Amino acid sequence: MTPGASPGAGFAWPEAVCAPVRALPDHERLWVALSGGLDSTLLLHLCVYCYPRPGAVNAIHVNHQLQPNAGETETFCESRCQALGVPLQVRRVTVPVGDGDGTGVEGAAREARYREFERLLAPGDLLLMAHHGDDQAETVLFRLLRGSGVAGLAGMPSTRTLGDGQLHRPLLAFNRQQLQIWAEQAGLQWVEDPSNSDQAHDRNFLRHSVMPLLKSRWPSLIKRLGHSARACGEQQELAAALAQIHYASVAGGEGRLRVAQMLGLSPVEQKNLLHWWITRAGYRFPAVADWSQVLNDLLLSAPDCEPECRGDGYSLRRFHGWIYLVPDSCAEEVAPQSLLPGQTVTVGRWRLTLHAVANPVGSAPPIRISTRQGGERIRPRPDGPSRPLKKWLQEQRVPTWERARMPLVFEGPEGNGELIAVGDLWLSGKYCGEAPAAGWRIVVERDCD
Incomplete structure (x- = not known):
């Protein structure tokens, strides 16, 4: 842990770093992703400074349980939040080694962390992360080496949807050196992650061996890569706008x-x-x-x-x-189940509900939902012959993979019921229309693109 000197005489957070925090959109709750490191600790203090009302700022610490000092870091985050009067949620996660997005433990830890963030956020919530300009430069360079396209080279967005809330990165315009100067002037303490010095990780190799060399040659490297990221982001926006135009036509x-x-x-x-x-x-x-x-x-x-x-x-x-x-x-198996009045049953992309219509006589008949088992027959017209369901689905040009998982609705006991609905493609007249003959109406909805 860094010692944390006393704040300099008359220290106040500069308006330049306060402005992006104060400019956050209206929100229900404000969360800070607190790792215990320099950047997130500074962001926590900055948020409390900009939003001094008690309870205005909350924090979440995700303990990956990977480092020897994980417990110490968790305790540090708890003590900092307690001293600042900030409610803290601690989430301990187990990171599967070798899982993730192709970046080994780093990728698996990131996925686990973001899953917890998504579970945390409610509609109207904002989550702040302390990524800064150096992080953005490393991300752009790292993705360039991985062969990413324009979308990847746009780097980390300053804001995006996350779960039911929004993620914001208010410190992207500042480099780490500047943040450390402010943190030291404010007398902040923070915890160093020992894994940050392990150059077996690609990101750490870039940070400790490659970036200093590039900066010594091009002192404005961080600004240059940030400019490139913004340019790529603009190109990605144009590409997305063009795709939406094409999508509307196809x-x-x-x-x-x-x-x-x-x-x-x-x-x-x-x-x-x-x-x-x-x-x-x-x-x-x-x-x-x-x-x-x-x-x-x-x-x-x-x-x-x-x-x-x-x-x-x-x-x-x-x-x-x-x-x-x-x-x-x-391709997942769907277990047979009953369709009861007033309840909605979800099967894949379909939602089915049974409603009573105008004082039906007696209770609802036994209605069950299943999927194809083979040998089912359909009678599309009440006065017409029954036909093999398999052939009927082929004629309707239902994709092969949907036929096996499309919900089928039967009236009557299992093994001897009458087919009364096939997904959202067909529904027996007994259960549809303004005055269904059965006295009950079945509503089938399907999520579409």
Whole structure:
């Protein structure tokens, strides 16, 4: 722990560093992500200075339980918050070694930390993180070495949505040297993370061996990389705006894109649209060595083919002239369950509810929800013959992966019931319309893109 001298005579936080904290949007609760290090400790004190009302500032400390001084750091955070009158939440997490986003323990720890942040934030909450200009420069350089595109080279955004709240980084305009000078003048104490000096980690190697050398050659390196990040961010905004224009012309409204319209775009525009579409859905864009081959397979392969591009937690699949973004959850098993009056049952992307209509006679009939087991038959018209459900689904051009997980609704006992609904595609007249014959109405809704 740094000793922490007494504040200099007449010390006050400079307006330059106060301004971005005071300029935060209106919020329900303000949280500071407190690691115990110099940057987050300074940000905590700064927030208390700018928002002196009791209870205006809260803090969260995520203990990854990875370092020998993890307990000491947790205790330090508790004592600092107690001295400042700041409510603190401590979250202890277990980080699986070798998991994460491809950066080993560092990546796994980051994912665990952000999961806790997302669980913490309620609508209207702001979470402040103490990343500064040096962190931004390291991020840009690190992503450049990993081969990132414009989106990655934009670095860390100053603000973004996180869970039900928002994340803000008010210190990005300042370098670490300046923050340390202010921290020392304020007499702050902080805890050093021993892992920060371990150059086996790529980020630490950049920080301790590469960045000082680059700064000695180009003293304005931090500003230059910050400028490049902002320029890339602007280009990414333009790319996203263009993708939204293209999306409006090719989207099918059910989480799918028309192949015929996509063929009217250039390969660069096609890839840009897919990138925007995938990331907007909350997934990572797949790391593919040859995107020209992927686009060729998805858009130009024979009509009877069903090409697929796998991503992390999803896949891009083509079926009958459409490209679908299919979550891996579509392959999960769905257990049979009852549909009771007034209750909503969720099956994949579908929500089903049973409502009473105009004083029904008697209680609700036994209605259950299941998925295809094989051999089901459907009677699309009351006076028509029944037909194999499998063939009917094929005629409706229901994608292969949806057929097995589409909710089927049956009236009657298990094993001897009548099929009365197939997802949001068909519903028996007995249970729909203004005056359903059964006296009960089934409502089926589906989440669409």
